[in-house]
Amino acid sequence: MKLSTRGRYSVRIMLDLAIHDNEGPVFLKDIAQRQQISEKYLWQLINPLKVMGLIKSVRGANGGYSLARRPSEITLRDIIQVGEGSLSLVECVDNALGCDRSDLCVYRDVWMEATRKMLETFESLTLEDMVLRHHEKFRKIAEKDPL
Amino acid sequence: MKLSTRGRYSVRIMLDLAIHDNEGPVFLKDIAQRQQISEKYLWQLINPLKVMGLIKSVRGANGGYSLARRPSEITLRDIIQVGEGSLSLVECVDNALGCDRSDLCVYRDVWMEATRKMLETFESLTLEDMVLRHHEKFRKIAEKDPL
């Protein structure tokens, strides 16, 4: 029932990239430092995002990562899908077959509905939304606790 | 993100008890046979349901288990809560503290909302609903494939 750290890191990484979206490629090293993850582990999280086409990379010196689409065109569902591998609460939601009790089971419909409702939230939010929320939150903190 | 087998077995066990609700205490042995679980493992699943007050037991010969409340007064949320231990998609939904990034993080609201939507489904369905669905499904199978 819990999201794994992979899923949670994935959305944080993507938000980091979105925040620095118009500054050219972002170094793995910098993301690692900001998000407090080792570079090696970060690569394991960021690579699937590249493979799945959510971000692109530039190799060599002065390389780095950047979003493959505009922030408004990437939903949290897209990201979490990559981080978690599957988005369904129960295996049978993805493939009806494989459950030998499918003819008797009354729960598949329930798992499907619960999954659908959960995903509504993730589909309704884009990286653009999250950047706005982030800036809003940062602004409020600055107001409350001015230097 | 996946429900564990404990959660899924728990709702099946409770449905089994609900179906035989007016026949006196149900033997662990019988549930085990119908649900294809070993009696020992079944006890480990059923005992928390008793401890949490969803079912009651009678010890000794001719003992067994029965629902502690009417089927219409037990929701899937009640059951899954026991089976899974926690109902939130991310730890921070339960306890806001403990996350050192809570001041910067924009995702807690998202996890809360997604969890809430998912739980809507589980809260809206009672064991009575599931018994009805079960009988309906059984009736349709019988029509389709008469002996």
Add this chain to the structure above:
DNA sequence: GCTAAACTCTACCAAAACAGTAGACAAACT
């Protein structure tokens, strides 16, 4: 009382998933 039927409790265990670490390699800028 004795016995059999049933629930109770605790300990243990193997496999899988999770959360990383580590090191060698490849590409590209300067």
Add this chain to the structure above:
DNA sequence: AGTTTGTCTACTGTTTTGGTAGAGTTTAGC
């Protein structure tokens, strides 16, 4: 040539999951 940066693969310790097993306790019925 050398440095910076991304790429790939292998390995590993810990936790969770999904059980098994066995000894003990309570009660009905003879």
